[in-house]
Amino acid sequence: MIVTQNQISSMPLHSIQPLSPTAVLGLWHLTETPADLWAGLPNPEAYQLLLPATANATRQAQWLAGRRLIHRLLQESPSPPQARAVVQNDATGRPWLAGAAPDTVVSLSHSGAWVAAVLAQGGRVGVDVEIIRDKAQRLASKFLAPAEWADAQAATHAAPDAGSAHYTLLWSAKESLYKLAAQRGIIFRQQLLLHSFSPQESGEIPATLVLSGAETRHSICYTQPAPGYVLTYCHEPAR
Template identity: 45%
Template sequence: MPLHSLTPLADHLVLGLWQLEESADALLTALPEPQQYAALQPMGRDETRTTQWLAGRALAHAVLREFTASSAILINDDNGRPFFGQLPAFAVSLSHSGQWVACVVATQGQVGTDVELVRDKAQKLAPRFLSEAERADAGDESAKHSLYWSAKETIYKLHSRRGLVFKEQILLDPFKLREAGVLTGHLLLENSRSKHQIHYQRLTPDYVLTYAHSEIVKW
């Protein structure tokens, strides 16, 4: 079943997961208002990226139905953050990697989520996005490097602020890798600091998922 799960995290917050199996054509025809989504599709993407994009919209609508039967189209703001045009008070975050697609929807506040395939690339790129303390904590564990990256992506999406330097402005406290848990992250801006709890789980040995919710995001 492509729709893997719909998990209420709170009365106003639901996490959805999709395990991608369908073709792009099948996903498009299953969406509400397929002609509008066909027009919104990013151009120049390969088939895998196209199916991930469409599955994200299908999943977002599945999560939305947990709250309302209202019709809405998922679009993006100027920073790339997705939102339902007819339901602007709803917060939405999407992510996809390989066969997994994740979506979090909240009726209040802001949300962020990220799913990552565990691979050596994150470890190789670590000097670009991890502080020295974070690199020391990650050691030689590929899964931990991928989780660090995923958690930082989640904080970035939560705030939807361009130009953040992951290595310096999004920092995570050391942690012990488990099947599921909570990480503590810090966003350091020019005139403010904020602290966030990032939930994580290992979907499979090869994939990690992170998500976070904030009632109010302060700049």
Template identity: 45%
Template sequence: MPLHSLSPASATAVLGLWQLTESAEELWQWLPESSWPHYLARWPAGRDADRGRQWLAGRVLARQLLRELNDTPALLHADAHGRPFFAEVPGYGVSLSHSGEWVAGLVCTRGGVGIDIELVRPKAKQLAPRFLSEAERADAGDDLVKHSLYWSAKETLYKLHSRRGLVFKEQLLLNPFRLREAGVLTGHLLLENSRSQHPVHYLQPSPGYVLTYALAEASCA
């Protein structure tokens, strides 16, 4: 089951989910043959077969999302920090994430996006002292889903702001929340000379997974 869903995240942004069941050979067929040399030259060397398939499915999904917004043929690139972008439509924002059998993507015509998908697992709770504040840890308690959501939301905020060196437990903070099937978290970015607040949308796309995404308020919302 390849493309699972395409849905509007706003008037100018589309969110997509891909359930990864294909081999790498099958995924290549979803891309124009003219794009193969570009992506082969950027193939993530050293990754195992599953990671390579996730990477390739992300390129396929990004193409599907772009086609919902623009007819311009475009190739996905990565900047010096590994962030994806379309060179042919430089004003567009792109964010991709993968975990387990799911690949998630978000594209906006005006830039400023972040997305993350996570498999719910004990690891998020085990690593909580490294990325959650004391208040966030108290709110998460023993709930593995909440721990995974906190982690995912901070990854999304990190991607949205594209700043290296952020300390997750001190500079990316989230208000306590009541867990539902879907909702909006309130995130805060604390920098040296500024503070900003950002809504982070979340949902549970499949049993055992959580997904979060955010849009730049001034552009994509």
């Protein structure tokens, strides 16, 4: 069941969606100023030390909203309350939760006015939200394998008006798979492979991840949180 903003009292969230008994997806429609976001952020003294010094007001708001969202998702976790948990970033920029249960995993993304996060107990997660624009289509040859590019050209030939949206979706799906893989140095057009699918407003994209000579199959969910945006995400419980 998706819990919408109208059902969430005193919280400026857009939605909270359980993905499994151990994972939850949250969306935040960003309308607040940095000052508004600081006011409701747990452990502000820790975050004041972590806020990027070069972030302008827009980036600060996105950064703070991401942390507010993750703390809200922690309330949905089956683990005991983690009042002193702090969202940090590792050397590769991936977020992790200091002070949380050891098996807590999180993925975070922001673009424009939207922030998305997936939090889970165990397993692997990846999430990405993107503003639809023509950049992905212009750079398609750099991140799409030949078969993927051929599929994309066929799809956009059938629906010319969907060109930018379709290529942005493909880029976003690879971003979510990249975050799921949690390894540096991955070549998008060789190691993150998307298979044929019928584009709809929401659905799933079958994918293959190629790491260390081994291939694994995955499924990337996608939807549109609002006009002009795409959202992709994946969660794989611990085995």
